[in-house]
Amino acid sequence: MKEPRTSLDMYRMMLLIRRFEEEAARAYSLGKIGGFLHLYIGQESIAVGASHALSDGDYTVTTYRDHGLALARGMSANAAMAELFGKATGCSLGLGGSMHFFDAAHGMFGGHGIVGAHLPLATGCAFASKYRGDGRVSMVFYGEGAASIGATHEAMSLAALWKLPVVFVCENNQYAMGTSLERSLSVPDVSRKADAYGMAKDRFVADDVFTVRDRLKVAIDRARSGAGPSLVEICTYRYRGHSMSDPAKYRSKEEVEEHKGRDALTRLEASLVLDPDTKDEAGQIQAAVELEISAALRFAEESPEPSIDVLEPTTYKGEFAR
Amino acid sequence: MRTLRVREAIREAMAEELERDEDVFLMGEEVGQYQGAYKVSEGLLERFGEKRVIDTPIAEAGFAGLGIGAAIVGLRPIIEFMTWNFSAVAFDQLLNNAAKLRQMSGGQLTVPIVFRGPNGSARQVGSQHSHAMEHFYCHVPGLKVVAPATAADAKGLLKSAVRDDNPVIYLESETLYSMKGEVPDGEHLVPIGKGRIAREGKDVTIIAYSRMVHVSLAAAELLLQKGIDCEVIDLRSLRPLDQDIILASVAKTHRAVVAYEGWPYGGVGAEIVDRIQRHAFDSLDAPVLRVTTMDVPMPYNANLEQLVVPQASGIVAAVERVMYRK
Numbered sequence A: 001m002k003e004p005r006t007s008l009d010m011y012r013m014m015l016l017i018r019r020f021e022e023e024a025a026r027a028y029s030l031g032k033i034g035g036f037l038h039l040y041i042g043q044e045s046i047a048v049g050a051s052h053a054l055s056d057g058d059y060t061v062t063t064y065r066d067h068g069l070a071l072a073r074g075m076s077a078n079a080a081m082a083e084l085f086g087k088a089t090g091c092s093l094g095l096g097g098s099m100h101f102f103d104a105a106h107g108m109f110g111g112h113g114i115v116g117a118h119l120p121l122a123t124g125c126a127f128a129s130k131y132r133g134d135g136r137v138s139m140v141f142y143g144e145g146a147a148s149i150g151a152t153h154e155a156m157s158l159a160a161l162w163k164l165p166v167v168f169v170c171e172n173n174q175y176a177m178g179t180s181l182e183r184s185l186s187v188p189d190v191s192r193k194a195d196a197y198g199m200a201k202d203r204f205v206a207d208d209v210f211t212v213r214d215r216l217k218v219a220i221d222r223a224r225s226g227a228g229p230s231l232v233e234i235c236t237y238r239y240r241g242h243s244m245s246d247p248a249k250y251r252s253k254e255e256v257e258e259h260k261g262r263d264a265l266t267r268l269e270a271s272l273v274l275d276p277d278t279k280d281e282a283g284q285i286q287a288a289v290e291l292e293i294s295a296a297l298r299f300a301e302e303s304p305e306p307s308i309d310v311l312e313p314t315t316y317k318g319e320f321a322r
Numbered sequence B: 001m002r003t004l005r006v007r008e009a010i011r012e013a014m015a016e017e018l019e020r021d022e023d024v025f026l027m028g029e030e031v032g033q034y035q036g037a038y039k040v041s042e043g044l045l046e047r048f049g050e051k052r053v054i055d056t057p058i059a060e061a062g063f064a065g066l067g068i069g070a071a072i073v074g075l076r077p078i079i080e081f082m083t084w085n086f087s088a089v090a091f092d093q094l095l096n097n098a099a100k101l102r103q104m105s106g107g108q109l110t111v112p113i114v115f116r117g118p119n120g121s122a123r124q125v126g127s128q129h130s131h132a133m134e135h136f137y138c139h140v141p142g143l144k145v146v147a148p149a150t151a152a153d154a155k156g157l158l159k160s161a162v163r164d165d166n167p168v169i170y171l172e173s174e175t176l177y178s179m180k181g182e183v184p185d186g187e188h189l190v191p192i193g194k195g196r197i198a199r200e201g202k203d204v205t206i207i208a209y210s211r212m213v214h215v216s217l218a219a220a221e222l223l224l225q226k227g228i229d230c231e232v233i234d235l236r237s238l239r240p241l242d243q244d245i246i247l248a249s250v251a252k253t254h255r256a257v258v259a260y261e262g263w264p265y266g267g268v269g270a271e272i273v274d275r276i277q278r279h280a281f282d283s284l285d286a287p288v289l290r291v292t293t294m295d296v297p298m299p300y301n302a303n304l305e306q307l308v309v310p311q312a313s314g315i316v317a318a319v320e321r322v323m324y325r326k
Helices: A004-029 A044-053 A067-073 A077-084 A119-132 A144-148 A150-161 A190-197 A209-224 A253-260 A264-274 A279-302 A308-315 B006-020 B044-048 B060-072 B084-098 B151-163 B211-225 B243-253 B267-279 B302-308 B312-322
Strands: A059-062 A108-111 A138-143 A166-172 A200-205 A230-235 B002-005 B024-028 B053-055 B076-080 B114-118 B144-146 B168-172 B180-183 B196-199 B204-208 B230-234 B237-239 B256-259 B289-291
Touching: A004 A044, A004 A067, A004 A077, A004 A209, A004 A264, A004 A279, A044 A067, A044 A138, A044 A166, A044 A209, A044 A264, A059 A067, A059 A119, A067 A077, A067 A108, A077 A279, A108 A119, A119 A138, A119 A150, A119 A166, A119 B060, A138 A144, A138 A209, A144 A150, A144 A166, A144 A190, A150 A166, A150 A190, A150 B060, A150 B084, A166 A190, A166 A209, A190 A200, A190 A230, A200 A209, A209 A230, A264 A279, B002 B006, B002 B151, B006 B024, B006 B044, B006 B151, B006 B180, B024 B060, B044 B053, B060 B076, B060 B084, B084 B114, B114 B151, B144 B151, B151 B168, B151 B180, B196 B211, B196 B243, B204 B211, B204 B243, B204 B312, B211 B230, B211 B256, B211 B312, B230 B243, B243 B256, B243 B267, B256 B267, B256 B312, B267 B289, B289 B312
Parallel strands: A059 A108, A059 A138, A138 A166, A166 A230, A200 A230, B024 B053, B024 B076, B076 B114, B114 B168, B144 B168, B204 B230, B204 B256, B256 B289
Antiparallel strands: B002 B180, B144 B237, B196 B230
């Protein structure tokens, strides 16, 4: 059911993520942000739908394309933008950057740069939940590009063997960097990997945020009930390149435009603006998001650089081991 | 004091920590029903149950990473590698996750985890099962690395490792598991980062750890017959390294030999030599020498293996060189 209040909340978050990243891209081109910047634009319905399906206290772990999930789970735009700017006020004190957003208080356990290597971590969080019987669920996001690497399979193997409360979410955005699905996977239906582990599976398209929420909720409930892990493949598309340095010459403009035509954010916005009950508030949300993003940019710009003193205490807890 | 074998001392440390803290668990290949590939965990499954002593499939990257994930949300895993050789397939988990999660999260996360198992040469197990892995792990900031040589230190260092809030690489030696030693009664903790003088002497300092402490002590006996009185340092901990105990000894003897398993290119020994030359250059009467594994993969043939592994005779020769006897 598409509750108006929830629709507006989801819209606000999807718009915040999109506008955050559009402005991050601009700041990157101005040299305010260094290193890698992997944009989530086009995939927002997944992080937002998932966050609405999860409970407070649940653990989430994701890839280096992590801004959307961090914001959706509750990180402030200020802490996120300041991290991109490498500032001391960033979510990871400016030490992580775009790829390593952490916010443990909101259950956001990264932001990981090695493809597939974060799936065992989420499986370990789920192991801890089962060990303690605390009822928490872990959800881990990965791209279809990670479907070929060993750590992905070892994590699923252990999670299924021990019926751990974890949901594996494959955000299939069709391209592993520049390599298309059909050029990288012998079986293009990633969800079928679940069969080999005796895991429950689901597969659907990300163009409606409520569908994302409701279908993921099924997997979350299954995990929380003790019935074990699931693999949920969500077909999506990133409108931008793999990272800022990618002109995306491996795909056609027509293909990109076709996907933009099914954009989940645009569709949700249209439905809210057309509805007289939500039209005004949607407009207010747009204005508020613009203010929030410009404030975040200003906050990031004006925040101090981290001091060298931060390095040793964040490397070891307690005395440095040299 | 009681006399225990090293494997019993390790087992006792695990049992005491499992007993003390509900958040501690032991996970690895064959640690439970099989009673441990080297019988280190014998009896622990029966005593603590399947929840705390967990057999895994052969999936080192998977269960090493799982342990790290459990640690960042507050459990204190002991992850056993059947041997440290197999940690190579989990190296990414140790390098990129265990060592870095704290720093890249801006200090939000801690990773209280112990990885343990036998390391270094055994007997004729061939090139893929004879690695000295400490040289890879000591290089990584964020990790601690310990390598006990005695039953007492095996127990005390493991208990300290379990209680440490950082990832600790705990290196055993298959060749030491059956060696007996005195272990203090009651709660016995050995601090990480403190070496010990295994033998006092005045002429040359021999610096070693793990199995090579015993080889160095044997060399010291041979050298005593030649009128050379060696001091043998058992480092116990490689990162942090007890630099003070090394420098104090070198200030006394003015000569040093570092004896360890591992290839000669770089590594722990090279680090120690560098620190001595940087901090004790003026007190040296001879260049510092290293006695290492030969610079080749480990051969199976028993005679060749003994030639490749560092021996007491090699330490004797190195000591005689730094004494300018040869």
